[in-house]
Amino acid sequence: MSTTPDLTVRIGAVVLKNPVIAASGTFGFGREMADVFDLSQLGGICSKGVTPEPRVGNPPPRVAETASGMLNSVGLQNPGLERFVSEELPFMKSLGTVVIANIAGNTVEDYQAMCRRLDATDVDAIELNLSCPNVKEGCMAFGSTPTGVAGLVRAVRPMTRKPLWVKLTPNTGDIRETSIAAEASGADAVSLVNTLLGMAIDIRTRRPVLRNNTGGLSGPAIKPVALRMVHEAYQAVGIPIVGMGGILTGEDAIEFLLAGATAVQVGTANLVNPLACQDIMDAMFRYAKEIGLERIADLTGALRIW
Numbered sequence: 001m002s003t004t005p006d007l008t009v010r011i012g013a014v015v016l017k018n019p020v021i022a023a024s025g026t027f028g029f030g031r032e033m034a035d036v037f038d039l040s041q042l043g044g045i046c047s048k049g050v051t052p053e054p055r056v057g058n059p060p061p062r063v064a065e066t067a068s069g070m071l072n073s074v075g076l077q078n079p080g081l082e083r084f085v086s087e088e089l090p091f092m093k094s095l096g097t098v099v100i101a102n103i104a105g106n107t108v109e110d111y112q113a114m115c116r117r118l119d120a121t122d123v124d125a126i127e128l129n130l131s132c133p134n135v136k137e138g139c140m141a142f143g144s145t146p147t148g149v150a151g152l153v154r155a156v157r158p159m160t161r162k163p164l165w166v167k168l169t170p171n172t173g174d175i176r177e178t179s180i181a182a183e184a185s186g187a188d189a190v191s192l193v194n195t196l197l198g199m200a201i202d203i204r205t206r207r208p209v210l211r212n213n214t215g216g217l218s219g220p221a222i223k224p225v226a227l228r229m230v231h232e233a234y235q236a237v238g239i240p241i242v243g244m245g246g247i248l249t250g251e252d253a254i255e256f257l258l259a260g261a262t263a264v265q266v267g268t269a270n271l272v273n274p275l276a277c278q279d280i281m282d283a284m285f286r287y288a289k290e291i292g293l294e295r296i297a298d299l300t301g302a303l304r305i306w
């Protein structure tokens with residue numbers, strides 16, 4: 001690849017070689033994907049949500065296909081923070097791309113302790129998941145109100161010098177208010193959005209398809225909602241926005257940049273096409289070249305509103 005157009009973007013102190021990050025929960029810790037394509041090409045990789053202790057997640061069935069999307073209620077299955085730090089993080093750091101640790105907890109103290117531990121590692125940024133709809137305690141409870149977001153981010157901020165990205169839920173009254181609360185409490189970026197709370201029903205058994213009854217909706221079905229929320233947040237905050245929700249193609253990713261995102265995360269698309277991130281990066285490069293753009297960063301917020 002030639003060096004122009006320049007695909008580099010900055011999320012605060014973190015420099016990404018391009019705006020495409022593999023989204024939390026859809027790329028594991030990169031191990032399964034490392035044989036599929038050269039992961040050093042990625043802008044970044046976000047880990048599966050890590051909790052203080054190992055979790056087996058929710059009982060199956062925990063995924064269901066829906067029109068233009070999917071529901072999941074995985075429930076944060078992960079090896080726990082210590083194994084993440086000793087086994088998964090070194091592997092992720094060896095891949096030659098930016099590594100973001102996505103973390104979740106039941107209490108403020110959980111988030112504080114995890115941030116303190118991660119501060120002593122070489123992780124590039126921490127994404128506070130305040131938006132998982134599939135666990136009983138904590139997580140989305142913090143992210144759905146401005147006071148919840150502010151209280152948590154303010155308590156966690158002094159625990160680490162690492163950049164803090166706050167991942168917010170679309171299951172809230174006004175995304176501008178939770179984004180403003182994150183910024184005012186010391187977040188370096190907001191990641192928008194996590195999954196939309198949803199449901200599917202089997203009419204023969206009259207039972208919910210998911211054993212958890214409800215789950216998080218992701219994929220193209222949520223893209224218009226996610227795009228609108230990124231646009232709203234962009235008008236409300238000055239910190240960078242990492243946009244996501246239903247990105248399948250390079251064109252989708254460009255839409256998120258125009259709406260105000262500095263970088264994007266690609267989730268469900270990886271489950272459909274393991275080469276999705278690579279295809280999206282290539283298509284963004286081609287688009288920028290075609291329109292004679294020197295720097296992809298110039299697209300952020302360049303939407304021409306009516």
Ligand SMILES: Cc1cc2nc3c(=O)[nH]c(=O)nc-3n(C[C@H](O)[C@H](O)[C@H](O)COP(=O)(O)O)c2cc1C
Pocket residue numbers: 023024025026048049050072074076102129132167193194195217218219220222244245246247265266267268269
């Ligand atoms: C199977 C699955 C597991 C997920 N696990 C996590 C997680 O552990 N932590 C998190 O913050 N988001 C998680 N997400 C949410 C995604 O990172 C992303 O925010 C959401 O799916 C919207 O993007 P998409 O439509 O491109 O998938 C998960 C999504 C899916 C589909």
